[in-house]
Amino acid sequence: MNRNNSDGFETLSWTGAGDGFLTLLDQTRLPNEVTFVNCDSVEDVWQAIKRLAVRGAPAIGIAAAYGVVLGARDEKMLGSGDSPKTAEQGCRAALAACDHLATSRPTAVNLFWALDRMRGVIATVGEEPSAGRVAERLLAEAVAIHEADRAQCAAIGRYGADLLETLGPTMGIVTHCNTGMLATGGDGTALAVLFALNERGMQPHVYADETRPLLQGARLTAWELMERGVHVTLICDSMAAPLLRDGKAQAVIVGADRITARGDTANKIGTYGLAVQAKHHGVPFYVAAPTTTFDLSITSGDEIPIEQRAPEEITEAFGRRTAPEGVEVDNPAFDVTPAELITAIITERGVIEPVSEEAVRAMVDPESTQS
Numbered sequence: 001m002n003r004n005n006s007d008g009f010e011t012l013s014w015t016g017a018g019d020g021f022l023t024l025l026d027q028t029r030l031p032n033e034v035t036f037v038n039c040d041s042v043e044d045v046w047q048a049i050k051r052l053a054v055r056g057a058p059a060i061g062i063a064a065a066y067g068v069v070l071g072a073r074d075e076k077m078l079g080s081g082d083s084p085k086t087a088e089q090g091c092r093a094a095l096a097a098c099d100h101l102a103t104s105r106p107t108a109v110n111l112f113w114a115l116d117r118m119r120g121v122i123a124t125v126g127e128e129p130s131a132g133r134v135a136e137r138l139l140a141e142a143v144a145i146h147e148a149d150r151a152q153c154a155a156i157g158r159y160g161a162d163l164l165e166t167l168g169p170t171m172g173i174v175t176h177c178n179t180g181m182l183a184t185g186g187d188g189t190a191l192a193v194l195f196a197l198n199e200r201g202m203q204p205h206v207y208a209d210e211t212r213p214l215l216q217g218a219r220l221t222a223w224e225l226m227e228r229g230v231h232v233t234l235i236c237d238s239m240a241a242p243l244l245r246d247g248k249a250q251a252v253i254v255g256a257d258r259i260t261a262r263g264d265t266a267n268k269i270g271t272y273g274l275a276v277q278a279k280h281h282g283v284p285f286y287v288a289a290p291t292t293t294f295d296l297s298i299t300s301g302d303e304i305p306i307e308q309r310a311p312e313e314i315t316e317a318f319g320r321r322t323a324p325e326g327v328e329v330d331n332p333a334f335d336v337t338p339a340e341l342i343t344a345i346i347t348e349r350g351v352i353e354p355v356s357e358e359a360v361r362a363m364v365d366p367e368s369t370q371s
């Protein structure tokens, strides 16, 4: 397998200064090939997000931030065929890049959070001497977002491991989708907790749902856990219920794409079913996510926009058609787990338990709750 650095791989990396380019580990090719795709236009980044070459809520936000840097020098963003040269042109092009990248995927709020951060910088750089300098300033912000996410993952890992350690030394843990190094700028969210437990010698036994229909669990989570020496058993999604009934797992832990002010959580389709099963069997259900995944502007999970994806993701498999031509298909990429089913939410600032609107606001936006 190719690797681009000695301690593993970089999910996202930037080469050069403001005139550099973004490199993404192409997640559509895993686990069979570790290959990288270079992006040097806004459209390259938009396509990479759309086709899930880069995926996972925090990683989408980081990729989009770097995409805005590319935007400041992308002639397609001005609509006139001219390359941005002045700071005014660079800012205009970067703003157009923000608008375009915001249309790539609708559910993960980290995308919109990161684009808002980039818009904040664009609003302050109009006095720079050139579009090139605007790109430099935007790059500094994108790198800051990337670095902060890395630190947030590490803190989530520590808080989560402190919490799950209390479950005892024999630990079966079910997880869904992929929430690790591939989904973030660091070690992950839910998987960061499992990596931290493993490093503490707790030897968690992870049951990874394959995660229909795009198999992020089978292709990505199983691969990451094996790479890091964590004991993993791959299961099909419908295996989780009997596994929980038989007492083989003491906890379920998942990531999130958007969490509302009351704690309702959108995550990969299948998460809600897993939470219902955990509740039925008396198994704690944990969500791990950075505060950048919270959307305090909405309260109910009903308000979260859910991405619909192409029918072919369900009607085709193994390179061939697996459902009758013309069949009606419903393929939402995410579902919403109501706060009532969530035992605790693990963030980089600490653990929200029990989950309530008051507790969420106090953790995510403490200033708004201080009277």
Ligand SMILES: CSC[C@@H](O)[C@@H](O)C(=O)COP(=O)(O)O
Residues within 6 Å of the ligand: 052, 055, 056, 057, 058, 108, 176, 177, 178, 179, 180, 183, 184, 188, 189, 190, 216, 254, 255, 256, 257, 267, 268, 269, 333
């Ligand atoms: C740390 S990432 C958490 C979520 O983004 C993850 O569980 C998930 O649902 C990803 O969905 P995807 O469609 O693969 O982007």
